[in-house]
Amino acid sequence: DTGVSQNPRHKITKRGQNVTFRCDPISEHNRLYWYRQTLGQGPEFLTYFQNEAQLEKSRLLSDRFSAERPKGSFSTLEIQRTEQGDSAMYLCASSPEQYFGPGTRLTVT
Amino acid sequence: GQQLNQSPQSMFIQEGEDVSMNCTSSSIFNTWLWYKQDPGEGPVLLIALYKAGELTSNGRLTAQFGITRKDSFLNISASIPSDVGIYFCAGRSDGSSNTGKLIFGQGTTLQVKP
Numbered sequence: 001d002t003g004v005s006q007n008p009r010h011k012i013t014k015r016g017q018n019v020t021f022r023c024d025p026i027s028e029h030n031r032l033y034w035y036r037q038t039l040g041q042g043p044e045f046l047t048y049f050q051n052e053a054q055l056e057k058s059r060l061l062s063d064r065f066s067a068e069r070p071k072g073s074f075s076t077l078e079i080q081r082t083e084q085g086d087s088a089m090y091l092c093a094s095s096p097e098q099y100f101g102p103g104t105r106l107t108v109t
Numbered sequence: 110g111q112q113l114n115q116s117p118q119s120m121f122i123q124e125g126e127d128v129s130m131n132c133t134s135s136s137i138f139n140t141w142l143w144y145k146q147d148p149g150e151g152p153v154l155l156i157a158l159y160k161a162g163e164l165t166s167n168g169r170l171t172a173q174f175g176i177t178r179k180d181s182f183l184n185i186s187a188s189i190p191s192d193v194g195i196y197f198c199a200g201r202s203d204g205s206s207n208t209g210k211l212i213f214g215q216g217t218t219l220q221v222k223p
Contacts, residue, residue, distance in 0.1 A: 006151075033210060035211075040215075041215060042197050042213030042214055043213050045210040045211065048208040048210055050208075056208045056210065093151075095209060098142070098211055100151035100152045100154075102151045
């Protein structure tokens with residue numbers, strides 16, 4: 001499978017816990033994006049990497065969120081001290097054209 | 110900030126009917142993309158438009174990039190049950206100072222009655 005993959009597909013966590021998601025982009029795609037999608041809405045941009053450099057962060061990305069792409073290949077998105085408002089689908093996309101992964105559905109109880 | 114207005118919000122049609130949906134923006138985009146999303150899955154790219162006035166087809170789907178660069182539409186001809194899903198438009202501003210992030214519309218939910 002040469003598409004974008006994301007793990008886990010689903011995550012249920014208790015408020016206050018930390019969670020980490022992983023995205024494996026299409027190989028050789030140097031651009032990687034994270035988006036968040038809540039029910040009934042379109043995806044909203046969170047952050048962008050070109051290779052290992054994080055070049056843009058949305059105002060949606062509070063200081064509890066951190067993203068990395070250490071070797072310019074896979075990326076991780078960590079949420080610390082989760083809140084119920086963090087419940088959403090977290091999507092990863094790689095470019096040059098933005099192909100999306102299946103997403104990680106986060107539920108914070 | 111930039112916003113996309115997508116309409117209609119939902120459609121319920123009979124199998125075999127044609128469907129049309131559109132997206133308008135307050136800002137100019139250099140690229141328009143149309144995606145389809147099934148429940149619990151990520152958006153799947155259907156059509157990409159790169160030039161104002163461009164008309165592009167992908168099977169039964171046809172999309173156009175408006176000449177003002179502030180709008181786009183998607184048509185689906187002869188709908189079938191598997192067309193059910195949520196369709197999103199997305200705009201992108203390209204160029205050396207842009208990161209290529211997408212701005213999405215709110216989506217059009219399509220239901221097809223067999």
